[in-house]
Amino acid sequence: GAGVSQSxxxxxxxxxxxxxxxxxxxxGHVSLFWYQQALGQGPEFLTYFQNEAQLDKSGLPSDRFxxxxxxxxxxxxxxxxxxxxxxxxxxCASSLNAGDYTGELFFGEGSRLxxx
Amino acid sequence: xxxxxQNSPSLSVQEGRISILNCDYTNSMFDYFLWYKKYPxxxxxxxxxxxxxxxxxxxxxxxxxxxxxxxxxSLHIVPSQPGDSAVYFCAPTGGNMLTFGGGTRLMVKP
Numbered sequence: 599g600a601g602v603s604q605s606x607x608x609x610x611x612x613x614x615x616x617x618x619x620x621x622x623x624x625x626g627h628v629s630l631f632w633y634q635q636a637l638g639q640g641p642e643f644l645t646y647f648q649n650e651a652q653l654d655k656s657g658l659p660s661d662r663f664x665x666x667x668x669x670x671x672x673x674x675x676x677x678x679x680x681x682x683x684x685x686x687x688x689x690c691a692s693s694l695n696a697g698d699y700t701g702e703l704f705f706g707e708g709s710r711l712x713x714x
Numbered sequence: 715x716x717x718x719x720q721n722s723p724s725l726s727v728q729e730g731r732i733s734i735l736n737c738d739y740t741n742s743m744f745d746y747f748l749w750y751k752k753y754p755x756x757x758x759x760x761x762x763x764x765x766x767x768x769x770x771x772x773x774x775x776x777x778x779x780x781x782x783x784x785x786x787x788s789l790h791i792v793p794s795q796p797g798d799s800a801v802y803f804c805a806p807t808g809g810n811m812l813t814f815g816g817g818t819r820l821m822v823k824p
């Protein structure tokens with residue numbers, strides 16, 4: 599596709615449920631990022647992939663959060679045993695080059711997760 | 715400990731006037747600074763950037779100023795247009811990831 603695509607756009611989960619959020623980056627983009635944006639705040643970094651390698655996962659808030667990008671394209675962010683504090687918009691972004699942080703990131707529309 | 719602060723959560727400006735959005739940072743390792751714009755229900759989109767070796771970068775109606783000694787940058791929009799109404803994020807970086815401020819909601823009134 600022309601842009602970064604995320605699904606589902608909206609997800610309501612009961613506390614304790616597992617959820618999986620998908621990101622299709624722009625074709626050929628090497629770098630992929632996940633960000634978490636709580637209501638009224640700026641996006642906060644979760645994790646970074648360069649192709650299939652997860653080079654930085656320092657932003658993942660707990661071991662309930664897991665991300666993968668097995669073939670270096672589509673990525674999935676999985677949250678196990680969801681808690682109410684996990685409610686946020688999860689943004690995926692990709693960029694063409696590796697380590698080129700001066701290049702712009704292209705963001706998807708986000709997946710809004712609400713945990714009841 | 716917030717590394718990037720946008721102290722004005724909102725700003726209202728009349729169409730045609732100048733909008734000035736401010737951003738302060740604490741991390742001296744930041745060496746590239748980006749501004750992103752976000753409309754409701756959309757992802758952020760890149761607007762303008764500046765390298766730490768410069769103190770000004772201009773692109774049409776948008777100008778970003780960087781004061782490294784004060785660890786402060788600002789985005790100027792002139793003239794402001796109703797279509798500029800959005801949330802603006804300051805996002806500096808010193809490595810692979812961007813660190814976002816909390817955002818400023820700009821409302822441009824016709």
